[in-house]
Amino acid sequence: MSRLITEMLKEEMKKVLAVDFPGVVEEKEISIESTRDRNHGDFATNLAFILSRKVKKSPRELATKLQASLAQNLGNFARVEVAGGGFVNFFLQDEVLLSFISEVVEEGEDFGAVDLGKGKKTQVEFVSVNPTGPLHVGHGKCAAFGDSLSRILKKAGFQVEKEYYVNDAGRQIDLLGASLEARFRQILGEKAEIPEDGYQGDYLISMAEKLLQEKGREILDLPPAERLKVFRTFAVQEILNDIRQDLDDFRVHFDVWFRESSLYQKGEVEEILSLLKERGYTYTKGSALWLRTTDWGDDKDRVLVRENGLPTYFASDIAYHWNKWKRGFQLVIDIWGADHHGYIPRMYAAMQALGLPQDFLEMFIVQFVTLLRGGQPERMSTRQGEFVPLRQLLDEVGADVARYYFLMRDPATHLEFDIEEAKKQSMDNPVYYVQYAHARVSSLFKEAEKRGFTPLSQIGAWSDFPSEEEREIVKKIAYFPETVKRSALLRQPYLICNYLQDLCGDFHSFYNLYRIIDENNPELTSFRLNLCRVVQIVLKNAFQLLGISAPDNM
RNA sequence: GCGCCCGUAGCUCAAUCGGAUAGAGCGACGGCCUCCGGAGCCGUAGGCUGGAGGUUCAAAUCCUCUCGGGCGCGCCA
Numbered sequence: 001m002s003r004l005i006t007e008m009l010k011e012e013m014k015k016v017l018a019v020d021f022p023g024v025v026e027e028k029e030i031s032i033e034s035t036r037d038r039n040h041g042d043f044a045t046n047l048a049f050i051l052s053r054k055v056k057k058s059p060r061e062l063a064t065k066l067q068a069s070l071a072q073n074l075g076n077f078a079r080v081e082v083a084g085g086g087f088v089n090f091f092l093q094d095e096v097l098l099s100f101i102s103e104v105v106e107e108g109e110d111f112g113a114v115d116l117g118k119g120k121k122t123q124v125e126f127v128s129v130n131p132t133g134p135l136h137v138g139h140g141k142c143a144a145f146g147d148s149l150s151r152i153l154k155k156a157g158f159q160v161e162k163e164y165y166v167n168d169a170g171r172q173i174d175l176l177g178a179s180l181e182a183r184f185r186q187i188l189g190e191k192a193e194i195p196e197d198g199y200q201g202d203y204l205i206s207m208a209e210k211l212l213q214e215k216g217r218e219i220l221d222l223p224p225a226e227r228l229k230v231f232r233t234f235a236v237q238e239i240l241n242d243i244r245q246d247l248d249d250f251r252v253h254f255d256v257w258f259r260e261s262s263l264y265q266k267g268e269v270e271e272i273l274s275l276l277k278e279r280g281y282t283y284t285k286g287s288a289l290w291l292r293t294t295d296w297g298d299d300k301d302r303v304l305v306r307e308n309g310l311p312t313y314f315a316s317d318i319a320y321h322w323n324k325w326k327r328g329f330q331l332v333i334d335i336w337g338a339d340h341h342g343y344i345p346r347m348y349a350a351m352q353a354l355g356l357p358q359d360f361l362e363m364f365i366v367q368f369v370t371l372l373r374g375g376q377p378e379r380m381s382t383r384q385g386e387f388v389p390l391r392q393l394l395d396e397v398g399a400d401v402a403r404y405y406f407l408m409r410d411p412a413t414h415l416e417f418d419i420e421e422a423k424k425q426s427m428d429n430p431v432y433y434v435q436y437a438h439a440r441v442s443s444l445f446k447e448a449e450k451r452g453f454t455p456l457s458q459i460g461a462w463s464d465f466p467s468e469e470e471r472e473i474v475k476k477i478a479y480f481p482e483t484v485k486r487s488a489l490l491r492q493p494y495l496i497c498n499y500l501q502d503l504c505g506d507f508h509s510f511y512n513l514y515r516i517i518d519e520n521n522p523e524l525t526s527f528r529l530n531l532c533r534v535v536q537i538v539l540k541n542a543f544q545l546l547g548i549s550a551p552d553n554m
Numbered sequence: 555g556c557g558c559c560c561g562u563a564g565c566u567c568a569a570u571c572g573g574a575u576a577g578a579g580c581g582a583c584g585g586c587c588u589c590c591g592g593a594g595c596c597g598u599a600g601g602c603u604g605g606a607g608g609u610u611c612a613a614a615u616c617c618u619c620u621c622g623g624g625c626g627c628g629c630c631a
Contacts, residue, residue: 036574036576312630
């Protein structure tokens with residue numbers, strides 16, 4: 001586990017508070033933040049303002065008192081100052097920051113790991129697209145988000161499983177099977193029509209040809225129920241294979257592919273219906289069965305079993321989540337497309353009806369993607385971006401660029417993705433900016449070796465930094481574990497992207513400002529090579545969290 | 555009509571979930587390689603944070619209202 005500077009400061013504050021102001025502030029009220037202005041130190045706390053409200057003294061006076069006690073406790077860790085109307089600022093000692101250099105080298109790929117999750121058994125379910133057609137760009141955004149979030153949660157100490165829910169039951173799948181059958185018959189010269197609301201896509205034609213080759217025309221002789229099942233199963237399997245291939249090329253791999261049909265086969269839908277009835281949250285109206293979701297704030301009650309006797313998707317989804325609970329997950333995260341957001345209240349209500357803990361299920365909505373090309377919408381309407389296949393985007397810009405673009409923003413906001421911009425290899429394209437920093441260090445090491453320097457040599461007896469720029473870089477390095485923690489806590493991968501932009505900005509500036517390899521000054525060279533090495537390790541670890549590659553040359 | 559998301563530089567977005575002088579990139583303009591990768595760096599210009607109130611030591615951030623945009627509101631999944 002990596003050290004968290006803010007935690008260390010917080011511990012000291014707790015000690016001081018226990019002595020000077022026992023019982024006045026709660027732990028969650030203690031906040032440490034990094035400062036924007038170097039003159040305000042490296043970190044600051046607003047604790048004096050909080051105290052001021054409680055003990056009715058001036059913030060400035062309280063800050064002074066805190067400063068005195070903290071200065072005693074923190075001695076060789078940080079210098080403590082009072083500033084402004086009552087801020088307490090911390091100036092980290094250089095030795096503390098310097099100690100991070102060897103720490104990062106030592107921890108290597110583990111640097112940045114924190115124990116926020118404490119092994120909590122967690123499931124992230126995402127994409128879960130109906131197996132009725134290929135993945136689109138919008139699904140790609142969900143995939144990137146779910147996958148990266150899973151990686152981040154793992155790094156933060158959660159035990160994570162990634163799951164894809166296959167909706168292979170219900171009307172849409174029946175329609176898919178019937179559509180395939182129509183294509184199958186058309187190939188054989190019959191005048192079959194694709195059902196109304198069926199699937200018109202050409203991909204069913206080639207699929208029908210494949211089916212004909214594999215099973216022959218004899219399947220048409222099967223009894224209707226069996227026949228439809230053959231078409232249905234074949235179509236689902238074929239499409240699922242394509243989806244799996246797309247995800248594979250997008251570097252998204254699932255631990256479990258869970259089939260909706262298994263819930264019916266094992267009677268789990270029936271089971272959940274009796275359970276909800278037993279708990280008294282259902283009623284019958286007409287001949288349909290309803291769940292009283294309005295008890296937990298939904299706009300209206302929802303149907304569980306239709307008048308025709310078939311359970312709704314909602315019913316099987318409740319069974320699915322009950323199944324997750326029975327599998328022992330303590331935290332379940334669902335990631336859905338924006339068109340599902342009206343679904344949240346009823347799902348939340350269902351969890352309540354089952355008596356599950358409030359924090360068991362978290363639902364995230366991923367907003368749409370608008371694809372642009374040179375500033376113009378890719379197709380006629382803004383929504384059209386959704387219907388561009390993910391495959392096409394991958395072919396054009398590659399997995400690294402696509403993933404980074406999807407991840408660099410809060411998924412809850414609309415994303416404008418300009419393909420032309422993404423294809424440029426310049427600062428227009430933030431992926432290259434961060435990967436370039438990594439490649440630069442790699443090539444620097446080659447050069448250094450040529451000249452007889454090895455980056456692994458001792459840091460040397462540095463007790464302070466050769467330059468302010470280097471101090472700033474190490475400070476950012478030391479802040480990486482905090483970034484991981486925060487990113488996991490807020491479920492926001494984009495914070496990692498922001499961090500990378502920031503770190504790489506500092507690194508590129510440093511690189512342009514100073515010469516790193518200097519034959520006349522081997523000691524300084526050694527220090528700087530190690531600094532670069534540490535930057536490279538952190539970049540690589542951060543890239544891993546985003547699922548993008550760490551190129552040695554570009 | 556109701557609900558959710560979002561309005562920050564010309565454009566795309568940050569701002570460490572209430573902190574100190576609101577920051578980056580792109581675009582515009584001007585500079586930097588005899589030397590470790592110029593896919594880079596440095597500088598200039600650009601803002602009443604959509605608008606109006608309120609809460610407090612402190613508001614882009616929280617509350618109310620309002621204006622503008624997106625998406626939902628099936629016994630589809």
